[in-house]
Amino acid sequence: MPVPVPNLYPPFNIVRLSHIELVVTDLAKSRAFYVDTLGLQVTHEGNREIHLRALEERGHHCIVLCLGDTPRAGHLGFKVYDEGDLDRAEAFFGAKGLPTEWVERPFQSRTLRTCDVQGVPLELYCRMERLPPIHQQYALYKGVKPLRIDHFNCFSPDVDESVAFYNEIGFRVTEYTEDDVSKRLWAAWTHRKGGVHDIAFTNGRGPRLHHVAFWVPHPIAIIDLLDLMATTGYVGNIERGPGRHGISNAFFLYVRDPDGHRIEIYCSDYQTVDPDLEPIKWDLKDPQRQTLWGAPAPRSWFEEGSLFDGVTPKAPILEAQPIVAP
Structure with a gap:
């Protein structure tokens, strides 16, 4: 669509x-x-x-x-x-x-x-x-030095429907992944504030929260966090990264909190304030979509998320499979 x-x-x-x-x-x-x-x-x-x-x-x-x-x-x-x-x-x-x-x-x-x-x-x-x-x-700058909340990402059982709804209330698509066979959206990034996204949608059993992201000042802050987590008992909480996304061009790291909620640490995306900015299309099978350097995401990244309180998730309409790390 x-x-x-x-x-x-x-x-x-x-x-x-x-x-x-x-x-x-x-x-x-x-x-x-x-x-x-x-x-x-x-x-x-x-x-x-x-x-x-x-x-x-x-x-x-x-x-x-x-x-x-x-x-x-x-x-x-x-x-x-x-x-x-x-x-x-x-x-x-x-x-x-x-x-x-x-x-x-x-x-x-x-x-x-x-x-x-x-x-x-x-x-x-x-x-x-x-x-x-x-x-x-x-003196307050500790850990990864989080500057601001940046975006939400949610699993959606119907990304096209989610995008259409948020478009109606003014969210604009910046980048998207399309399944080449069905021509349905597999994922989409939508914004209000002028970054790549305020809320994104990923195909999957949902609705569930995939992650919440925090903007940090530079990639070195992410490296500092990795060193800290690796030496303070949190090495098992490091899920994916560091790396650079193809979509958004952002430098990223995904970690899990003590209850399994996924947190993305994020920086270096681009400005999207122009109302006539054309969205960027990606193919689902493009290995640089997930990570510009070509490394695929782990299976947990596609399957695990946080349930919303009182909401029963549904299976996705689209059954297309992205590239998954072995």
Whole structure:
């Protein structure tokens, strides 16, 4: 199916991705990983949750770790332009027959709880508590030196349907992988903020969270993290990389947190702000699609992901198989 023409005048205005909620089974272990190892900053800590932000962010949090019995993803958070956009979003999702609910969230203004066409839990808000800048407090730069949250990637059982839905609310495709036989989308990268993606979709059993990514200042920060993880008991948590993606041109590393949630460390992609930017097409069998240097991803990367809370995944429509590492 062809990539949809960009919708430059969506029914409401999403500015960017904002934050993610992850359910973890041991807050102490998760804190050691996200704070002491990755280097995220604690902005609030309670008995059952920890709020964190990255070093360039002024908003209160980009990730919320919540204590629970089983690991899962709670919701994906997006910031909208103004309060009117929240009301327009409520009308849009309601007209689609999707659930809407106004919920209270600490450190956020009124927040709309809903889901996308595949059932991915979404929360939209306009204002978040602002904190003093810390990007020049270099004594705080630890671990991989995370600067900001960059994107989400989700397994989708129907990537064409996911892309069409997000296109309707203003997300533009930057790059995509097409199956040469069926001509269906196998994966697609879509954005609002002017990078390669705010949210991407990968063909697979879903919806499930594939990963959440954090932007770092340079590739050397990734090498530093690998040395740190290899000597502090986390060598088994290193899943894939380091490497350079063909898609996005980004330097990357994939690691798993203590509960198996996948985290990508990411830098060096490119600007996509022009509304008439043409998306880049990749063939599913191109070995440089996954990694510019040709190394394929492990099977776990295509099969394992985090369940969304209360959402039952479905088998994908497309059965095409990418190149998998032996």
